[in-house]
Amino acid sequence: MLLINIAGFALIALIVWWFWLYKPKEAELGENDLVITVENGTYSPSRIKVSTGEPVEIKFIRKDQSPCSETLLIPDLQISDTLPLNKLKTIQLPALAAGEYAFHCQMQMYRGLITVK
């Protein structure tokens, strides 16, 4: 029983660590070649690094049919747009100050983060 309890608490700790504490590596936004794929409930890559002070473009391609994935929101930048199915969509970002800008679908189940450094 003790073993089960330890396993249970370990599982909870693992959930906390995996979903909240762990910071996955960021994909770097290179010369217009980065495309974020929207598929299977995720943005891939979901973490992007861009440099501060210059406008950038982020391209999305949505392969997920679920209607939730259709809307892309970047609340801090007041951007909301729709992603068409199986077509490249370019989102223009203005020059940004350093910081983190979250992007997500309408229901926040698809989540991503733009880190500006």
Next chain:
Amino acid sequence: MSSVNTESGKPGCHKDTDNNAQHHNHEHGSDPHVHVDSAAHQELIIEGAGCASCVGKIESALKAVPGVENAEMNFAQRTVSVIGNAAASDLLKAVEKAGYNAKLAAAENEDDALAEKEKADQAYYKRLMKETWIALSLGGPLMAYALITGEVNVNTTTERIAWLVVGILTFGVLYFSGKHFFVGAWKSFLNHSANMDTLIALGTGTAWLYSMVVVFFPDAVPDQARHVYFEATAIIIGLIDLGLALELKARGRTSEAIKRLIGLQAKTARVIRDDKELDIAIEQVLLNDVVRVRPGEKIPVDGEVIEGHTAIDESMLTGEPMPVEKATGDTVAAGTINKSGSILFKATRVGKDTALAQIINMVKRAQNSKPPIGRLADVISAYFVPVVMIIAVASALTWLNFGPEPAVAFAIVSATTVLIIACPCALGLATPMSVMVGVGKAAEAGVLIRNGEALQTASKISAMILDKTGTITLGAPKVTDVLVAGEHDEQAVLRLAATLESGSEHPLAMAIVESAQERGIEMGKVSNFNAIAGHGVQAEVDGKTLLFGNEKLMRERTIELGDFVEKAQMLAAEAKTPMYFAVDNKLAAIIAVADPIKEDSIAAIKRLQHNGIRVVMLTGDNRATAKAVAEKAGIKEFFAEVLPEEKSKKVQELQMEGEVVGMTGDGINDAPALAIANVGFAIGTGTDVAIESADITLMRGSLHGLADAIAVSKATLRNIKQNLFGAFIYNVAGVPFAAGVLYPFLGLLLNPVIAGAAMAFSSLTVVTNANRLRLFKAQEH
């Protein structure tokens, strides 16, 4: 390459969107026509450009075309943006000559995109329904068997073999009907995120795995816990697929309004180029093209009539039911319908710049934006799934440690049920779905709401300031009285006054000039014209010194007014604006001008007051006139003699009193006041709307639009609150219930199948409730 074509080739569009969004602009003073550059901007898509060195070649080929001011290629996107007035066909030829293929990057064809989306949705719906039937056709009979016989235990070898077969069949269901949940869960797990798929995959996966353990190693679990949950697994998958399918259908209905707007766009236009009439796709119409529209046809792009006259039905854009007469010089808007005559017009706004395209864009953007009320739900849904997973583990542990036998079975059931019942979707959908329908509904009534925040604030407006001229009144004053002094002749006085005012664009001046023209009076010549700010004007005509303005001006010049002061007061009491006219420093006449109140202003104001809104009138006119107009319009409070720059102060004054202030003006000279108000309403006349200039734009001149806007906002907010409340309560009550908190007291534990059904229909309920808003009707008109 082709996949890039439709979407990527329009950086201008997005940049525009972003900037607008960013500045959240309140450029109320901006002329709606400023978007029209003298140089057109065209976008080409290049094919066959394989290397970066092609860029220079293509750019210089384009720059060589007469009329092109600049051409810049985006190599990554294989698009060129061309600035200048060159014909599209010449541009295409130039690129072909350079050795590449090019085509016009059509402004995104909304119609096609919509049709494509509907096709994709339909296919997705069919797939979901198929998956539903596969899952339910296994789950249903199993459930029936379990209910009838009560035999879902695994004790004998025969039972083990039978259940093994069922287990494998259930795996088939998981594979065919539930694969997308598992793939989604896994992918997001790898991505360190969790979503609804995670919960469903974990819940059904746990149930299935546990059942298989029971089948393979019955001895590993206590006797009483040797249940299998294959029927629950299959039914849950089936129900959730069904819920998704129905939600998809219901979602389709939430975007009806935007579909209707997109449907207004014409597909082709008949333009006259080189004396030939050509039918071309609407995307190819260029600025300054001459377009012919015959009776019954749609106006393809925005423009200015250059020949013919007609009546145009603009109701689809403005909600104004009466057709509007149009003649040379009048503007026409894309999407409206030409009723009677054949006209020629010059295209002044095409593609993404037409009023209709901007309206569609604005409505879309607003539909996707969130009012502040949805923020809490956003914060919660960001942490929701991992929290539910933790609750599931904790609940299983609690059952194992403290629960009655068979504790393992209880632990598994409670964990599974917690995972299944939790529905982040309902929470996430609560706000956006209602906003989508509410904003669309408003657009149908000719009310354009900029964003979710404006929508929410509009529902809380407690005081509404109405600008008098052009908002309550028609804004087109007319001369009503000319009271001459002494031996002056009315015609002569009017001639002098009209001559004096002929250079002024002040609405009162224009009324006097019009009145003189109506009487066939010919004007003289003005010299030494001098405007005295806030007071009046002075000039010389026929060698006489003329002074025209208010009482203060006359007093300053020590002009004897006699009993004309009383006469002026009487005129003012009749809601007229009296102005003194002096010739050579002697009073010659009072000319009174009145601006009639719009027909439905009184009823609309009553509607606002009926809804408990304090209505306040604001005007630059004198107190007496203001009082008379206010009385006529049924308004108790008013600010008179307010200089344009003081308008925003009045808004602040009301705000200091604790009011949530709406300010309504024509959007041009009320800019600062509109910006400072909690919600700024720009009142449009016809389709010439100041779309980007206010929080809410009323497309038709009627004040009923205000009451409609507030009513729609209130209804939408109420709907959002219902949704949020429902979704919160559902999760807050459902999750603990599923975990078994009621078991110690009432002996109640939720069946995972019921949890699955609840979960599947909770988000459907939210969407359906949002759809109820479609039935919303603004009150009487």
